[in-house]
Amino acid sequence: MYAQMIKSEATQEDPEKLAAFQARIDAGEKIEPKDWMPQGYRKTLIRQIGQHAHSEIVGQLPEGNWITRAPTLERKAILLAKVQDEAGHGLYLYCAAETLGVTRDELTEMLLDGRMKYSSIFNYPTLTWADMGAVGWLVDGAAIMNQVPLQRTSFGPYSRAMIRICKEESFHQRQGYDVMMKMAQGTSAQKKMAQDALNRFWYPSLMMFGPSDKESVHSEQSMAWKIKMNTNDELRQKFVDQTVPQAEYLGLTVPDENLKWNEDTGHYDFSQPDWSEFFDVLKGNGPCNQERLAARNSAWDDGKWVRDGLLAHAEKKAARKVAAE
Amino acid sequence: MTSDMAFFEFLCRMGDNTLVLGHRVSEWCGHAPVLEEDIALANTALDLIGQTQMWLGLAGEVEGEGRSADDLAMLRDAWDFRNVLLAEQPNGDFGQTMMRQYLFDQAHVLLLEKLAQSSDERVAGIAAKAVKEVTYHVERSRDTVIGLGDGTSESHRRMQAALDLLWPYVGEMFTDDEVSGIMAAEGIAPEPSSLRAGWDAAVQQTMSEATLVIPDSGFAHAGGKTGFRHSEHLGHMLTQMQWLQRAYPGARW
Numbered sequence: 001m002y003a004q005m006i007k008s009e010a011t012q013e014d015p016e017k018l019a020a021f022q023a024r025i026d027a028g029e030k031i032e033p034k035d036w037m038p039q040g041y042r043k044t045l046i047r048q049i050g051q052h053a054h055s056e057i058v059g060q061l062p063e064g065n066w067i068t069r070a071p072t073l074e075r076k077a078i079l080l081a082k083v084q085d086e087a088g089h090g091l092y093l094y095c096a097a098e099t100l101g102v103t104r105d106e107l108t109e110m111l112l113d114g115r116m117k118y119s120s121i122f123n124y125p126t127l128t129w130a131d132m133g134a135v136g137w138l139v140d141g142a143a144i145m146n147q148v149p150l151q152r153t154s155f156g157p158y159s160r161a162m163i164r165i166c167k168e169e170s171f172h173q174r175q176g177y178d179v180m181m182k183m184a185q186g187t188s189a190q191k192k193m194a195q196d197a198l199n200r201f202w203y204p205s206l207m208m209f210g211p212s213d214k215e216s217v218h219s220e221q222s223m224a225w226k227i228k229m230n231t232n233d234e235l236r237q238k239f240v241d242q243t244v245p246q247a248e249y250l251g252l253t254v255p256d257e258n259l260k261w262n263e264d265t266g267h268y269d270f271s272q273p274d275w276s277e278f279f280d281v282l283k284g285n286g287p288c289n290q291e292r293l294a295a296r297n298s299a300w301d302d303g304k305w306v307r308d309g310l311l312a313h314a315e316k317k318a319a320r321k322v323a324a325e
Numbered sequence: 326m327t328s329d330m331a332f333f334e335f336l337c338r339m340g341d342n343t344l345v346l347g348h349r350v351s352e353w354c355g356h357a358p359v360l361e362e363d364i365a366l367a368n369t370a371l372d373l374i375g376q377t378q379m380w381l382g383l384a385g386e387v388e389g390e391g392r393s394a395d396d397l398a399m400l401r402d403a404w405d406f407r408n409v410l411l412a413e414q415p416n417g418d419f420g421q422t423m424m425r426q427y428l429f430d431q432a433h434v435l436l437l438e439k440l441a442q443s444s445d446e447r448v449a450g451i452a453a454k455a456v457k458e459v460t461y462h463v464e465r466s467r468d469t470v471i472g473l474g475d476g477t478s479e480s481h482r483r484m485q486a487a488l489d490l491l492w493p494y495v496g497e498m499f500t501d502d503e504v505s506g507i508m509a510a511e512g513i514a515p516e517p518s519s520l521r522a523g524w525d526a527a528v529q530q531t532m533s534e535a536t537l538v539i540p541d542s543g544f545a546h547a548g549g550k551t552g553f554r555h556s557e558h559l560g561h562m563l564t565q566m567q568w569l570q571r572a573y574p575g576a577r578w
Contacts, residue, residue, distance in 0.1 A: 067351045067352075068352055069565055069569060070569075071569040071576075071578035072578050073344075074395075075578055080351060080367050081371055084364055084368055087363045087367065186577060189573055190573070298356075299356045299357065302419075303358020303419065305479050305483065306473065306480065308476070308477050308479070309472065309476025312480070313471070313472040313475050
């Protein structure tokens with residue numbers, strides 16, 4: 001899940017229009033960019049899709065950190081393909097957001113000056129090769145939990161972007177699990193690396209779903225609009241239920257002594273992550289917030305002359321074409 | 326030098342060029358000036374690494390000592406690398422990266438077109454696949470060099486500086502030696518010098534459209550493709566690239 005703590009906007013509009021809009025959503029119709037929509041719906045979606053897009057872009061960094069150190073040519077190629085997919089996801093999502101009346105450059109500026117966020121998970125460092133496994137298995141696994149239902153979201157362009165993205169994400173998760181499998185079946189040093197990666201990524205992955213939103217008014221509105229399809233707790237439980245047997249299969253231990261199968265509920269009981277850490281990360285105090293934003297800012301600043309140069313060339317070319325006609 | 330030794334050397338030259346350049350390009354991941362360039366650079370790196378797997382895989386086969394493409398990539402030291410010096414030059418700014426890419430791509434595509442007719446079917450097969458990818462690489466790097474050369478005064482200045490900096494590394498791509506002589510005699514690969522005129526014509530056209538001036542110097546550094554004297558940059562690249570394989574010998578990943 002790459003969108004966290006998205007506040008939905010209050011809407012003060014014509015009640016008749018609102019009712020008709022809600023009726024379309026309830027009937028399972030898709031809302032398209034030119035259709036009437038409440039301002040709150042538009043603003044919430046811009047925030048949510050934008051945050052998701054930013055997460056894909058910033059998400060290149062922790063994995064890019066290992067491309068130059070990948071242990072085999074095949075692993076290097078797979079990781080490159082994965083990071084390339086992520087940049088592609090960012091591109092579809094920015095395009096989906098643009099249909100709501102905001103430009104990619106505006107969204108980028110808001111990321112760079114801190115007005116918009118990206119997922120908390122990308123503020124954690126990738127320290128060993130096993131982290132490439134853990135990121136694919138756990139982080140992409142958590143993302144898929146949220147993104148699969150979002151294929152049915154009410155906003156057409158977002159739903160279509162999600163359908164494409166989900167196909168690629170499930171490949172990413174499988175390759176992450178495959179990295180973990182190789183490590184778990186490998187030497188004792190590799191097993192140690194795999195366990196260490198799980199220890200560091202388990203709770204940050206649970207945080208990806210955001211704090212409990214059972215009582216949240218914002219969540220209720222977003223769910224009514226089908227921008228949000230499940231509560232954070234539902235998705236987190238589903239993720240734990242899916243992931244624990246996978247960890248057991250790998251012979252790894254989930255770092256939670258309270259983790260236990262509950263016959264009555266048919267789910268695992270598990271410990272909540274340290275939510276104060278989550279809020280610290282959101283405030284900019286995660287282990288890598290500074291580096292991640294600095295890297296994006298310098299890519300943008302250092303690239304200005306390139307963007308200006310290519311634009312100037314395109315204008316010259318167009319002018320020459322006009323002059324020749 | 327036996328013909329098998331020359332063939333192995335030739336295949337390492339092909340595979341090390343794509344490996345080292347692919348690695349350099351991959352260093353950009355997540356840091357490009359615009360999202361489309363991040364995607365295109367990753368794509369280029371991915372193609373080059375894929376070609377490396379084929380060239381070095383065949384090199385290991387020809388050598389016959391049981392070394393895989395990964396063994397060759399991850400377990401040789403700098404003096405055994407056979408890439409041209411141009412490929413190992415640092416990325417610099419985006420303009421320098423794209424200039425390096427264009428100068429290389431333009432030679433690469435001309436070579437692969439010939440290799441697709443190689444007397445060795447395995448070489449012809451790899452080249453036929455690679456040439457499709459590299460045709461796209463050269464189209465893109467050429468357009469970027471033109472766009473930035475003929476862009477703003479700043480982008481022009483940076484591209485001219487990149488061309489001036491990299492020009493002394495061009496000549497090595499076209500020098501003949503004993504290895505290339507044996508390859509040419511067997512019809513496996515053309516003499517590099519035979520590609521120079523075509524390269525010059527294409528590059529002159531590109532630089533003229535880019536409003537850039539080709540340096541008036543025929544000086545060429547040497548030592549990459551023979552392995553005699555690489556630049557200092559290669560060793561640093563290898564310490565990063567080979568680190569896991571060196572630190573955990575024999576582990577499977």
